[in-house]
Amino acid sequence: MSLQAKNILTFxxxxxxxxxxxxxxxxxxxxxxxxxxRFRIIDYVLSNCINSGLxxxxxxxxxxxxxxxxxxxxxxxxxxxxxxxxxxSVPAQQRISDKWYQGTADAIFQNLHxxxxxxxDHVLILSGDHIYNMDYSEIFAQHTSQDADLTLSVLKIKxxxxxxxxVLTADQDQNITSFLEKPSDPSLIPGEGDDCFINMGxxxxxxxxxxxxxxxxxxxxxxxxxxKDIIPSMLGIDKVKAYSFVDSRFGYYWQDVGTIRSYxxxxxxxxxxxxxxxxxxxxxxxxxxxxxxxSAHYGGSKGVEIFKxxxxxxxxxxDCKISRSLIGRNVCINSGCHIENSIIxxxxxxxxxxxxxxxxxxxxxxIPANQNVGIxxxxxxxxxxxxxxxVVVPKNFRY
Amino acid sequence: MGQKKRILVxxxxxxxxxxxxxxxxDLGYEVSTANSAFNGLLSLKKQAVDLVILDIKxxxxxxxxxxxxIISTQNNLPVIIHSAYSHFKENYLTWSATSYVIKSGNxxxxxxxxxxxxxx
Numbered sequence: 001m002s003l004q005a006k007n008i009l010t011f012x013x014x015x016x017x018x019x020x021x022x023x024x025x026x027x028x029x030x031x032x033x034x035x036x037x038r039f040r041i042i043d044y045v046l047s048n049c050i051n052s053g054l055x056x057x058x059x060x061x062x063x064x065x066x067x068x069x070x071x072x073x074x075x076x077x078x079x080x081x082x083x084x085x086x087x088x089s090v091p092a093q094q095r096i097s098d099k100w101y102q103g104t105a106d107a108i109f110q111n112l113h114x115x116x117x118x119x120x121d122h123v124l125i126l127s128g129d130h131i132y133n134m135d136y137s138e139i140f141a142q143h144t145s146q147d148a149d150l151t152l153s154v155l156k157i158k159x160x161x162x163x164x165x166x167v168l169t170a171d172q173d174q175n176i177t178s179f180l181e182k183p184s185d186p187s188l189i190p191g192e193g194d195d196c197f198i199n200m201g202x203x204x205x206x207x208x209x210x211x212x213x214x215x216x217x218x219x220x221x222x223x224x225x226x227x228k229d230i231i232p233s234m235l236g237i238d239k240v241k242a243y244s245f246v247d248s249r250f251g252y253y254w255q256d257v258g259t260i261r262s263y264x265x266x267x268x269x270x271x272x273x274x275x276x277x278x279x280x281x282x283x284x285x286x287x288x289x290x291x292x293x294x295s296a297h298y299g300g301s302k303g304v305e306i307f308k309x310x311x312x313x314x315x316x317x318x319d320c321k322i323s324r325s326l327i328g329r330n331v332c333i334n335s336g337c338h339i340e341n342s343i344i345x346x347x348x349x350x351x352x353x354x355x356x357x358x359x360x361x362x363x364x365x366x367i368p369a370n371q372n373v374g375i376x377x378x379x380x381x382x383x384x385x386x387x388x389x390x391v392v393v394p395k396n397f398r399y
Numbered sequence: 400m401g402q403k404k405r406i407l408v409x410x411x412x413x414x415x416x417x418x419x420x421x422x423x424x425d426l427g428y429e430v431s432t433a434n435s436a437f438n439g440l441l442s443l444k445k446q447a448v449d450l451v452i453l454d455i456k457x458x459x460x461x462x463x464x465x466x467x468x469i470i471s472t473q474n475n476l477p478v479i480i481h482s483a484y485s486h487f488k489e490n491y492l493t494w495s496a497t498s499y500v501i502k503s504g505n506x507x508x509x510x511x512x513x514x515x516x517x518x519x
Contacts, residue, residue, distance in 0.1 A: 096471050097468070216495075
C-alpha cells in the first residue's frame with residue numbers, strides 16, 4: 001500500500017550533533033555523514049519515505065547544517081511542488097523564542113505552525129541518523145486498524161545492549177505498558193529469554209493526540225523529549241501501541257550508528273548485504289545526490305585485485321589490492337597500494353605504495369606515497385583520532 | 400490576608416478591558432490591562448502576574464502569536480483564551496492555553512475558570 005494518498009505529514013529530526021562520531025561530524029551534522037562511501041546517513045530514511053509513498057516531508061535541522069542543506073537541495077529536490085509534494089529543510093528558526101530546540105519534542109512543538117498549515121490526519125516522526133530499510137505503510141496499516149494515538153516501532157535486542165535505548169514492555173495486544181529511557185536494569189520481554197524491546201525513534205501519531213501531548217509538555221518543566229517525557233506521559237491515558245519491526249518486510253536490520261565502531265561495522269554490513277542482495281535492490285532503492293561520473297576504471301600493467309569491496313563511479317585504480325573496503329566516488333588509488341578493511345570516502349587520492357588498514361579516510365584527503373595508515377597505531381595517534389582500533393583521517397587532511 | 404493574585408487582561412477592546420478590570424477587582428484580584436499583544440508582552444516583562452486573559456483577534460500581533468511567546472518565556476503561566484470566536488479552538492496553536500472561554504455578556508464561565516485556576 002502506497003501512502004501517497006494518505007494525509008500524513010512527516011518530520012525527520014536531523015539536528016543530531018553526533019559528538020561520538022567525531023571527527024566525521026567536525027564539519028557536518030550526524031545525518032549528513034557519508035555512508036557506504038556513496039550515500040549520506042539521512043539518505044536511508046529519506047529513501048524509506050519516498051519508497052513508502054510519503055511526499056510531504058520536513059527535515060528539521062539545527063547544528064552544522066550547511067552540508068545537509070546542500071545535500072537536500074542538490075540531491076533531494078525532485079518532488080512536484082505543484083502537487084503539494086516536498087522535501088523541505090527547516091532550520092531551527094527561533095521563530096517564537098530565542099532558544100534552540102530543547103529536545104526532540106520541542107523540535108516539533110516549535111514547528112507546530114506547520115501542523116496547523118497542513119492539518120494532517122497523522123504525523124510520522126523519524127530520526128535522520130539511523131540505517132535501516134522500512135516500508136512505513138506497514139506500521140501505518142497497524143496504526144489505523146488499531147485506531148492508536150501513537151504507534152512506535154520497536155526492536156528486539158539483548159538486554160546487555162538495551163541500556164542505551166528507551167526500553168519498553170507491551171502486552172499481547174501491543175499496548176505499551178511501560179517505557180523507560182536508558183534504564184540501568186532494562187525490562188525483559190516475558191517468555192523471550194534475555195530479549196528486550198527498544199524504541200527505534202519511529203513514531204506515528206494521530207495529529208490531535210500529538211498536539212495535545214506536546215501542548216501539555218510545553219507547560220511542564222521537562223527535557224521536552226519524546227522518549228523521556230511524551231511517551232511516558234501518554235501511557236495509561238492514550239492508546240500507545242508497539243509495532244514489531246522484526247516482523248516487518250525489512251525487519252532484519254536496523255542500526256543506530258552512534259559511535260565510530262558502530263558506524264564502521266554498519267558500513268561493513270552494507271558490503272555483506274550488497275552481496276546477499278538485501279540492500280539497494282530495485283524494489284527498495286536507496287537514493288542520493290548523483291553527480292554524472294564515468295564508471296570506475298581499473299588500470300596499470302599488473303592489474304587490480306579486488307575482494308569483497310565496492311568501488312564508486314569516477315574512481316581510478318592502478319595495480320593495487322583492495323580487500324573488504326568501501327571506496328567512494330572519484331578516488332584515485334595508485335600502484336603498489338594495499339587497502340584492507342577500510343572506508344575511503346569520495347575525492348581522495350592515495351599515492352603509490354601506501355598500506356591502509358582498519359581506517360576511515362574522510363573526503364578529499366591526500367595520502368602521500370609510501371605512507372601507512374592503521375598499520376602502526378602508535379605512529380597514527382600522533383596525527384589522527386583513533387577509536388576502537390580504527391584510525392579516522394579527517395576531511396581535507398594533508399600531511 | 401495573603402497578597403492579591405494578579406491578572407493581566409490583553410484585549411484591544413477598551414470596554415472589555417474595563418469591564419473585566421472592574422469585575423475581577425471586585426472579586427479581590429489585582430488587574431492590569433493592555434490593549435494590544437505587544438503592550439501585553441511588555442507588561443509581562445515588567446511585572447509578574449498569576450494569570451493572563453488573552454483575546455485572539457487583535458490588530459498587529461494576534462493572541463495566538465502572543466500565546467506562543469508567553470509560553471516560550473513563562474511556560475507555567477496560566478493563560479485563558481477569551482475570544483468571541485469558537486473556531487480558534489481547532490487551531491493547534493491555541494492548544495497550549497490553559498483554558499478557552501468564549502466571550503459572552505455573562506461572565507460566569509470566565510469567572511469560574513479564573514477561580515478554578517487561581518484558587519483550586
